[in-house]
Amino acid sequence: MVPAEPTRTTQLADAAIAVLAEHGMRGLTHRAVDRTAGLPIGSTSYYARTRAALLELTMDRMVELDFASAGAEPSELAVPDIHAFGELVAGLLHSMLTTGRVRMLARYEFALEGTRRPELRAVYDRAGTRLREPTVRMLRAAGAPDPQRQARTLVAFCEGILFDSIAGVNRENPPELAELLAGIRELLHGMLHAD
Template sequence: MRGLTHRAVDEAAGLPSGSTSNLARTRAALLELALARLTELEMRALAPALSAGPGDLADLSDLPGRMAEAIHIQLSDRRRTLARYELALEATRRPELRRIYDQAGRRFRDPAVALLTALGSADPVRHARQLVAYGEGLMFDAIAGAGATPTLAELDDAMRDLLAGMLR
């Protein structure tokens, strides 16, 4: 995170020196903008996998594949996912960033609650939290941990097993 500076952003974007400072006066503002942009990029990348609403899912068989695809998308862009982990850690030290990070997280968790509710979960809020945590754990293990990167088929099997246990 030390490398994220106004000067570094100006250089990376090919902007005149001081341009970033005009938009984000402080380091906190720069981090907030970075998190907002990262959330936008993730939402755009995941839209094809997660675009279906509860009414679009004919049965449980479609959801594990969509979740596996979403995780696979995140794993395919290691740089973006690592940046999110860095910002997550930074948010543990900055309450103003924590609020924004938590708000961004709700954009992913709330649809999971809706999907699990529609599919008959006995406790959709708890199950959504577990579903997101499971996916995050798979990603972290593959990107920052000691695990291998799972294939799309392996992710599909993992999500199928998890959801079958939640929705029995």
């Protein structure tokens, strides 16, 4: 089956992610997105009239790509057992460290700017909630005694690995899938089998 052609908004959002990752928040302009997408000047403005609309379009696309990496929409994410859960999480981390690296750099730019601009923080937090809710649900299904708190711990662990491997001291030596899986399994085992 031939993959569907990307929509114009998808094309623009992907270009905005690339611009954010390469040039930071200050470099993200409608014209820069037009150039990166290879489209006529004014194309981005047609679909996202304001900078806020462009940022929201970009964050929505990042979340969409995250769920595409998982192979399911948030409501459909489910795992039959804790081993499958560990494999899902490790696979997502590995994907974000490899094919999703640019997206993660863009996300960091977005997160930092959100600390200074409340309207961005709201967009970022909404996206974060969409990503965290399935984690709580899957931990609950796996028998976690405090899934809300434990989801926070699991997400923080994952975010630490990602930051260390993309922007931190281990950016030249990111973990392989097997190492990620071992770490996730250790963490999940501790959460679910603690006395």
